[in-house]
């Protein structure tokens with residue numbers, strides 16, 4: 102019988118794969134390619150995690166005989182990772198997308214093998230797994246709930262209905278998926294609390310019976326399935342004797358817990374990741390599982406095929422858990438610290454571009470300028486360095502109420518979807534709030550249609566949304582019949598301003614009264630800055646740090662931005678100049694600890710040139726002394 106653990110890979114087979122990839126595998130990679138037992142692989146940046154996994158799968162697909170009836174399971178955290186591996190696999194990818202194999206995200210695995218089958222069996226229909234905002238809209242608009250006044254009461258007690266989830270442990274309703282306790286309301290007697298719990302339970306049950314659940318709740322259902330029918334585990338383990346998990350560091354608590362529950366002692370499970378590059382979670386940090394790999398010293402990837410030796414040496418400790426990392430050959434180019442003054446910020450990209458040209462790097466690989474914060478606000482963000490940066494395509498923008506209404510009047514006959522009309526009205530409302538300087542009090546950001554609905558549901562009352570939806574329905578009919586809705590809309594705006602305790606302003610009055618039809622041009626995506634210097638030119642991509650995770654560049658400039666604090670000047674430079682004891686202390690500083698993974702991902706992208714930009718106001722004497730000292734390995738450039 103074919104035994105996965107006994108697969109042998111010959112030198113010639115390795116050679117053939119090396120030929121496809123165009124390079125020789127290093128010792129660590131070769132060991133991993135030939136290892137078929139359960140293992141956690143902690144791998145440093147650029148060590149070839151994705152590449153080695155793809156190579157291993159390629160070899161595996163050639164070894165598995167047609168008679169083998171079991172499947173190989175490959176789980177990633179994101180679809181981007183699926184695509185990346187698929188691309189590297191080339192023709193061999195087909196094999197893993199075919200029955201009985203599974204190749205996809207953890208969410209797709211859970212939905213396909215647990216949540217959907219359980220739901221279909223119980224409710225005899227297919228579920229609709231939706232994101233939190235959509236779920237909140239659905240449950241908040243349930244008419245039955247509104248009349249019970251429960252929502253109203255809960256909101257006064259700061260309990261957000263859309264945030265209450267079936268927990269994964271016992272399917273009680275909790276404030277967090279990972280809790281075991283039922284949610285409670287501070288200051289209420291247990292009996293009264295139980296009464297409200299029952300009402301919410303019946304509402305959530307109804308919503309579930311209509312088919313709706315959040316992505317997180319799909320996991321709670323999966324766990325419920327396993328509790329009620331433990332033999333499902335046998336079936337899954339039997340089907341998938343070998344499992345590969347990529348991006349293990351990004352798995353959240355419930356995802357890691359499910360992976361551990363699903364695959365048992367007899368499964369071969371190889372988890373690959375880098376604990377220091379865990380930047381994915383957009384939620385509170387406690388939801389992020391800290392993957393604690395069980396280190397097998399023999400099977401680790403410690404050589405970066407990306408970073409030059411001097412970059413690797415300088416950045417290897419700028420992380421939460423220092424690890425061994427050896428770079429490729431030594432490069433002559435020292436990493437640079439660009440210290441700019443507020444008035445010279447726009448020159449930063451050009452000075453970086455000049456270095457790219459001097460070092461002939463444009464033809465070597467991508468050139469990127471990256472930072473943590475995007476946005477058009479006054480806080481330091483990527484656009485502060487290049488105002489034309491526009492990460493996403495921006496639709497046309499109507500200059501006043503009349504232009505919005507005119508758009509609707511002209512287009513209404515051809516608009517099929519009421520949602521689109523609602524969105525236009527919501528955009529107009531958000532625009533009015535922005536003009537009056539009214540921001541979301543919870544985040545201090547301008548409202549978007551989504552955050553507006555969520556806030557009004559959360560802090561206000563769902564009745565308000567229902568009333569607004571009724572008005573919108575009425576306006577659609579009126580607009581179709583050429584009856585003006587302008588005054589109705591203006592009174593709605595005044596009501597909303599009152600709700601937020603805000604006042605109108607001259608600019609808003611002009612926006613509401615102006616009769617001209619005027620539309621700002623749509624703004625296409627603008628992510629590439631072209632620097633031209635005489636006969637030389639270089640294209641530089643601007644992006645977020647999230648956006649370049651997993652990428653390799655020939656030159657990377659990491660920009661200082663502001664999110665709660667200045668990342669580079671506020672924390673990272675202090676961390677770089679600290680000795681080992683100082684670094685350990687700084688790792689205990691929560692704010693610093695949180696900034697480290699972003700910095701680490703940013704600093705470990707380039708093969709040749711690494712640069713950091715910081716404002717002179719935050720470049721302290723201690724920084725000057727450290728980075729000015731040649732033997733510390735950096736070049737200091739004032740702009």
Ligand SMILES: Nc1ncnc2c1ncn2[C@@H]1O[C@H](COP(=O)(O)OP(=O)(O)OP(=O)(O)O)[C@@H](O)[C@H]1O
Pocket residue numbers: 124125126127130144145146147148149150151152153375406407650651652653
């Ligand atoms: N043995 C090798 N020799 C030369 N180049 C290699 C080797 N292994 C991988 N590479 C190259 O190194 C680069 C980084 O590889 P890969 O993207 O697989 O690393 P990674 O560990 O997934 O990166 P990250 O940590 O950023 O996610 C790629 O350009 C890849 O082609």
